[in-house]
Amino acid sequence: MDYSRLCEEISQIRDVIAAFVVDKGLLVALAAKPGAQAPDKERLFKILLQIHIMASIPKTNEDFAGPTEYVILQHSNMRVTIIHIGPDQELGIVSTEKPEPSAIIERAKALLRKG
Numbered sequence: 001m002d003y004s005r006l007c008e009e010i011s012q013i014r015d016v017i018a019a020f021v022v023d024k025g026l027l028v029a030l031a032a033k034p035g036a037q038a039p040d041k042e043r044l045f046k047i048l049l050q051i052h053i054m055a056s057i058p059k060t061n062e063d064f065a066g067p068t069e070y071v072i073l074q075h076s077n078m079r080v081t082i083i084h085i086g087p088d089q090e091l092g093i094v095s096t097e098k099p100e101p102s103a104i105i106e107r108a109k110a111l112l113r114k115g
Contacts, residue, residue, distance in 0.1 A: 014047070021090070022092060070083045
C-alpha cells in the first residue's frame with residue numbers, strides 16, 4: 001500500500017488537519033493541510049512513541065473484547081484517532097474536535113480498502 005498517497009487523501013477530508021502512518025514507532029508517511037502547525041523533531045519523536053504505546057495497550061484485551069478498531073485521544077483543540085492497519089502499523093488522523101469521529105474513520109477505512 002502507498003501510505004504517502006493514503007495520508008494525502010485522508011488529509012483532504014474536511015476537518016482533518018493531518019494524517020500519518022507509524023510502523024513500530026517510526027514515522028513512515030505524513031501529509032498535512034497547508035499551514036498546519038507541526039511539532040519540532042524531538043516532540044514528534046515523543047508523540048510517535050506515545051501513539052505506538054497507546055495503540056498497543058488495548059491489544060492486550062483482544063482475546064476477550066475482540067480486535068481493537070481504533071483509539072481516540074481528545075485534546076482541547078484537536079483529536080487524534082489511531083487506527084490499527086497492521087501488526088505494528090497505525091494510521092493516525094489529526095482532526096479538529098468538531099466532527100463526529102465515526103465519519104472520518106469510515107472515510108479512512110474506505111480509502112484503506114480501496115488500497
